[in-house]
Amino acid sequence: MPVYKYVGRTSKGILKKGTIESVSRSLAIAELREKGISPRDLTETKATIFNKDISLGGNSVKNQDFVLYCRQFATLIRAGVSIVEATTILAAQTESKGLKKALYLVEKDLKEGHAFSAAAEKQPRIFPTLFVNMLRAGEVTGNMDDTLDRLASYFEKQNNIKKKVQSTLAYPAVLLIIIIAVVIFLMVSIVPSITATFTEFGGELPAITELVVGMSNVIKEAWWLGLIVIALFIGVVLLLYKNDKRFHFYTHFILFKLPVFGKLLQKSAIARMTRTLSSLVSSSVPILQALTIVERVVGNPVIGKLILASRESLEQGRPLSEPLKNSWVFPPLVTQMIAIGEQTGQLDFMLSKVADFYEEDVDRTVDTLKSLIEPLMIVILAIVVGFIVIAIMVPMFSIYSEI
Helix, strand or coil, rough: CEEEEEEEECCCCCEEEEEEEEEHHHHHHHHHHHHCEEEEEEEEEEECCCCCCCCCCCCCHHHHHHHHHHHHHHHHCCCCCCHHHHHHHHHHCCEEEEEEHHHHHHHHHHCCCCCCCHHHCCCCCCCCHHHHHHHHHHHHHHHHHHHHHHHHHHHHHHHHHHHHHHHHHHHHHHHHHHHHHHHHHHHHHHHHHHHHHHHCCCCCCCHHHCCCHHHHHHHHHHHHHHHHHHCCCCCCCCHHHHHCCHHHHHHHHHHHHHCCCHHHHHHHHHHHHHHHHHHHCCCCHHHHHHHHHHHCCCCCHHHHHHHHHHHHHHHHHCCHHHHHHCCCCCHHHHHHHHEEEEEEHHHHHHHHHHHHHHHHHHHHHHHHHHHHHHHHHHHHHHHHHHHHHHHHHHHHHHHHHHH
């Protein structure tokens, strides 16, 4: 996208210089005026690392902005506004910088005669594969407004589940960090000062106290080595997770097998898979294409492998549910509902009901875990701190008895 260097004045008469990235010169002038800057000089320049927006990967549009865009787009289409006009209106009023730029590019392609789905497909960082394919089907069937509403609901539900699961997993992690910080503080600050007092009186320290003192010395003298080991371990795990498919697969496999949290992750993944497939099928996306898309966007290689097996089963004339029945990942409820959906021709409806059930189940599980985790972590903190306190108090009693 072209980058323009500008010189202009604000509404208060202050001279301002800078660069702006825009589709065209006229749009750059319009964007500057929206920001309250009257450009006096505008020249195109080459994009460099210093004037180009940097994105750290992933979708550069916030979920709430994208959901709002889908809702507004559906409303405009339903009101009889043309796709080109709707895109122009939404590009001008959206607050998301990434979405604004993408919509200007889409508008340009639309005016050149391209379909909306084809134009959106050129912006993969903004418009997900699911969005593009569902809209492509909506263009064919003439139900773009319903498709857009369905997409908005889908992204809202997926974002809510993701946030709830993340908050549930983050809570014990934060409490664990607090426990470690408290232990390190006791070991580095309190234990050495008290043990110094014990050495003045002489005598032999109990085994529990010697253990705590030894741990304190290790932490004081080799804390930097511990940090290096932890950093290396995290770095290696992240590198393997990103680049090694087998490691990536077995990481998710192990996560599913974790006590308590494994079931939560499994239910969340099933809800995401069934909701995505239901949305695609109800939007008239061909089932084989829908399964390929779900395998790509589900975000879990364990479930992705089973979806791929289901696709191959369909290609060979066998039921979609057959490979799922032979897997421990999908409970009988899921496979039975899918089988009924296939037999009755209501696969999208059955998948939607399964998704509703597991989304509600995730909500209940999250609330239950949150109520249990806090007292459990407090008990763990009390045990750890109590162990250190006992190690300090035992020799103190022996000193008092000698006095």
